[in-house]
Amino acid sequence: MSLGAEVAAHLPFLRRYARALTGSQATGDAFVQATLEAALADEDLANSLRGGRVPLYRAFNKVWSSAYLEPGVDQGELGQHEAAAQDQLNKITPLNRQALLLTTVEDFTPAEASAIMGIAEADVRTLVQEAVEEIDRETTTSVLIIEDEPLISMQLEDLVQSLGHEICGTAATRTQAQKIVAERTPGLVLADIQLADGSSGLDAVDDILAIDSVPVIFITAYPERLLTGDRPEPTYLVTKPFQEDTVRAAISQALFFGSSHPLN
Structure with missing residues (x-):
């Protein structure tokens, strides 16, 4: 299977994850597009996407995390909903929600989520538990x-x-x-x-x-x-x-x- 076909098979589910993570179709799809554009510009990154969903989600995570952590993001370019969503993400712990979404909505194991997020498996389990506790306070x-x-x-x-x-x-x-x-x-x-x-x-x-x-x-x-x-x-x-x-x-x-x- 070609790399393009392999990635395309997983794109609908990556879009689902990106939209749930950001709270917006437009913002989530934009991050997915940025991930694909980064892969096109970097042969090593493109080759790293082979091997199923985990490498693709790991590449997405790097793009999303770098944007989230960037202090100079100009939210004036975002729509009203997207800006509100970003404001919300800035107020809480996005890693907790990331871990929860990966292990529930996307059905990754804690070990797979660990590989995607670049943190220890034990930390993934802790983040999920904290997210569940946060849900209970909703x-x-x-x-x-x-x-x-x-x-x-x-x-x-x-x-x-x-x-x-x-x-x-x-x-x-x-x-x-x-x-x-x-x-x-x-x-x-x-x-x-x-x-x-x-x-x-x-x-x-x-x-x-x-x-x-x-x-x-x-x-x-x-x-x-x-x-x-x-x-x-x-x-x-x-x-x-x-x-x-x-x-x-x-x-x-x-x-x-x-x-x-x-x-x-």
Whole structure:
């Protein structure tokens, strides 16, 4: 397999990680693009990308870390949401969130995350634990679940409530979601994309966002179809079947960045 084909196979998932890390499609995709441009300009870096996702994420991490640590970044060139996201990252511990996202959303082992981040495996485990503790301190909110599979909906309900949040309502169709939101606007939405009656979770979310700006996490069995970078796409995506820690991390990120439009 050529290097280009090997890298291309992993790009949708690197975009997912970059967007969750930065809280923005535009900013996350820009860091991915910067990583690819750096590889094109450096033959040694390009060759280092062979061998699966770990080398690619490690290269991305170097680009992101150097930009994050750069004190002279001109935020005047960023959009309002991107600047707000960067301000938030400057206030907390990004390494904790990085470790959590790598080991939950991206499903790397602590050893792989260690190689990506360039720190000891024990430090990765410590960072993840600290991130979980930080999540537990998040402000509680009301959550709307849009999901047409009853067992998954119940699983999400239990998880959301275990994190201290309340359920605003559950909906299996766009129409049901509209009825719930008409009575109460949620503070967070967990939405499947393909719903029971053939309606779209994307359309249901658009209905909600027409009323108020609410953080949204989309859940789908085919995330790569929504991570091409060719159009406005969701910032927060969870892949089915999911691990509860993955949803937990996504909820933390979405609430951390606040009520930003999920299609940036």
